[in-house]
Amino acid sequence: MNTTKSPLNLRRTLNPISAAITLAVAGFAATPVLAEEADTDSNIESITVTATKRSQVIYEVPIAISAFSGDALASQGISDITDVGKFVPNLNITGFSAGHNSSANPFIRGIGLQDHLITTDPGVSVYVDGVYLGRQVGQNWNLQNIERIEVLRGPQGTLYGRNSIGGAININTKQPDEEAITKFSSEVGTRGRVKASVFTNQAITDNLAINFNLGYNRRGGLGEFINLPDAKYDVGENREYYGRFSAKYTVNEDLSFTLTADMNDGEGGTRPYTTLIDELPNGRYYQSGLRNSDVAADRYDNATGTIETSEVSNEADGFSLTADYNITDELGSKLIFSKRSSEYKAGLDDDGTIVALDHFPERGEADQTSVELQFNGYVGDVDFVTGLYWFEEEGSNRQDAAEASFNGGPTKLELDQKTTSKAVFLNVGYDWTDELRVTGGIRYTEDEKEASANVFDPVGTVYSERDWDEFSWELAANYTFDNGLNWYGTIQTGYQSGQYPARPYFLIGQFFAEGGFDNLDQAAAAVQANNDFLASDNISAINYETGFKGQLTPDFSMSVAFFNTEYEDLPYQVNTATDSGFDTNNLIVEQTSRGIEFESTYSVTDNFTLHTSFGFMDVDVDEQNGIKPVAPLTPDLTASISPSYEFTLENGALITSRMDISYRDEMYGEPTSDARRMTEIESRTTVNFDIKYAPAGADWDISLYGRNIFDERYEDARLNTGDYILVIMSNDASEFGLRYSSTF
Template identity: 65%
Template structure:
């Protein structure tokens, strides 16, 4: 049971409830202004969540869709921002202190750790290509056609690692329309951003588009003991680009070749070390594992007065970098009116440098610079089509990933890059993953109103892993390392079954059973292996079964809504639990059975032709079975999520338009790790964030100037909290208030 809300929190939530009751609506199905069509003020966005083009109301799953043209107006610049406006979605970032990480949690399922031996529970796809790793990708949302957030297990069509849900990012494809768009943004906290998008037809068969940009923002604190640090705490800058070329020699065949790259660097994410000042705490007593600290006991006074400053004395951990690149080829071939095929081939690589100074002081005690890299290759082949009143999507899938993570002890005098030539390796993880799958999903129109669909997917996974770490033997630590090797195989059949009925009014009612699968995982930091060698063993298959009922559609010409009620049962779900060890953490898998149940509400209310309100509301109750006499909790999972977004348009006599919107987002308090023990102090406070955007759109509609504010009340909040036993790592948000101007020009 969570701690009781304070009086101020209760009053805030009462205000929130009143606002939702007044709005009588939920978050947008489509995020931009809709043109009137057949006396309706609601735009029904088309999605491809089921790998078919369908109007969002017809898809028998809980889904939120964001139209790319309005993402900037809502203050959405990355996946973290998307997580502020979708019910029961929380996106956090804390991996090794990196500023580019984005870890989505949907309905209580996500990724607690970033190391190569752990897999996410929410899959992220870009144009059909699965992103195996999310640290270092830092995907910019500037050439986006649409973002779809699918809630609940998606194991049949999206495969492994989607037991919580999937996020589908669809970019703008090359076509014959000549487009040039320029965006320039400048604001407080040193915001500098420029982005250009080009789309051109070269010949009737050949077209391309190009998106390129630069984005930078100043830091939020200082490295008080490293005056020559290249960046401040939380500072970011990044270059990115994406080129797509489409060749379509006929209406029935097309090839799209896409290449993308991003290169970013900056300062370590803000975090605070809270030393456990109790007689048994190692930092408090000044030693552990039979040894003493050179500088004696530590106190919280040895860290920083301002939690957004950093007191490390090691330059090694002040800078973070990320780089990712990829190339993909998509071929679409319509054989005839009834059958078509699609092939998506992709190769991607990513790498990052990050790491934390765990003690958070100037002393050289627990400093762990880290490098990570991953290379992946994937191929998906689909055959899709129609057989009478039935339609089907089928295919074969192959995925291979090779990745590694390395940690070395940082020193006060070393410079960037040099630490990997100094001292013993504290952690060296390598893993190769191969996944193969075959799937089919069939839909059948029983009548004009009733549609049923079902699918099966067979997946076979294999992992080979090695861990090379600093030995913690019976007589204490040594400078030797000794690798351990392990491998395992898994296979699983995933399924889904759904039915949806459309009434004459257009309201759609659906019911579904969805199954998800994730292969087992090796421990992230198996420091226990040298005293208990059996600990470097993978978990069993992770499975999820979701039962869901929903109603969605246009209730009236000016009101659309979606309601979903769900119950999801997870088996063999691993939570990552960390305690202090010689090399920093010993992270083990706590395997649990979990049941998540809840309700989600979204919709759009058009009060007048010029005034709309969007809101979202999600409530979850998560029950985790008792494990070894302890009652765990789902980490980083708020009970309540909500948002309200009123939008107003005011036409001027000149033909120009003033557009204004405010976006309010609420995330309830949640635990940073799988324990609710009050003594571990890992409860994260609730947070309320407010953005606004006021835009002047010229009468010609070819240029817009906007005044924006993000996190306008400067809400400071925690992204995560981890209690190692000796100290608490309080990972802080990099989300301070920002105000600025944005200019957009279409040529």
């Protein structure tokens, strides 16, 4: 396809997936991304994104998006994807999964997933260079080679497909090009921080360019395993090696191939958590004689006597091949093929004491393959993107009865699932006038899951197979006023296939309840026939949204969004310590999320810039059997403010300083809000700062940084099992240090 088209045609023909993301950046633009068409009269750079799989200026995209420049993530205090959740309205990212330090559980507008087992699917999808990541544990993306991170809020079912009913997070890495550059960065700080990475990009020939990134990251712990003197790591300690290689071969101006491979390898101590016993005097722990005094006095220490639950590990690797081909001047195509594998070890000792009562060492693995074929182009004033998608994942989780125990006796969990997803999609845009643009899209998805579970040997393995299918669609319009302000209105739907329960220990109770069987095969068949492993139905969402965005003056840009999203057949996870085991079942609800989101960038002076974000949300959940559930891990209010100031010294050196303040309101750790508010998580405010010194004409800079400088200690999750309250703390804590960067 001809790459010298006019800006209008170029906008339509560039690859569509990136376009939707650009939009989000426009409002937030906490760290602006360079625009291809900068307004010379403006003090704020416009941003180009591709979240809608077509390249657009962020102000023109009819969805709510936030974006972060990869080069400035460190100065904002963002060291991993969890930190991104501090600065986007109505986004909260926690780490929970089996006490692992590498997991990320994003919740957008009240939609997310607390769990990680293979039979569960997230409500917020994560993509890396167009490749969907089916699992989050074991895929801890280090943010050292990132071009941009984009957060799309609201259902993205048409272009991003399944598991995007809350939104999508896109991580875009730096692509190989002709620029010869090498960057080195390192950090040394408190809490045992040692971090170093090198990135290089080189043109090998006129047709071949490569880049690679290698790094190491270590952070010390927050507490000790007081009853395990031989523990390899402290509580919350972690270390990771990572690498990524990418090569781009340009055959000619119409055809190119990009091959990318990556890996990471991490180990550490279980994240900090504690167990509350006295609060539930009728619970099993209290009745057995345990008290809060038996748990570690400092909740960042751990009193377990089980060495297997003191250490976590994760490994992941994968590759992708992307082919871009301009078929004609009006039609382009793109093929993305990827294979990925991940595995982890983790686990919690739920009683939190030296007593061998409830401890669950766990391991899991997953392999996925995906293929996406896109066609995009234009006919007159109409542009389009269409394609086919195929995804397959196989994975398992294991808790070995020889290591795991429940109520002092052996327990087991064997989960396996194979998922196959196929989809076809089409999105069309039409420039009705120079000011008015309308778009529409549709996607058809078929999902098939084959699952099995064994939680009780007398019952044996219970199997189930289910199919789901759904049409997702969207309609949108945006209008640009003479002053540059852009109005948009969107109706969009999302879809997620049904899910099997994560820890189906109810199967044991069902087995004993049925009774009267001649053999175990009959019992297992009856269990399966009566509850079909209890797979839920399709989860569907419809979002009504309108908003304004744009650059109102040369010094001020903003975006504001108003939304109302309705969800049907949404599964909430309910965790209960039953007589049979630690059961996790699905509570099916209908939920309505409504709210407002605001983001702005204000260039107060040539030297002083202020970035802000604010989100308010009201979530209403229909009653279930007279009980009013709540959306878990969803604060009503989210906000951030980030002032930055730069000035030049007499010797020409540049000083750049910034502060980033984040607020997350109180929330509940699980769907139930009991009268005593035992699952309530308190609000928190964290503050980061960064002061950078860059000598005039030098190729290096040095920064003094502080993260969570007031040492705000906060909780990530709370679960009331009926026997005890499990409290998972954040692995965040104050850190101060120096960062050195050089470019050559």
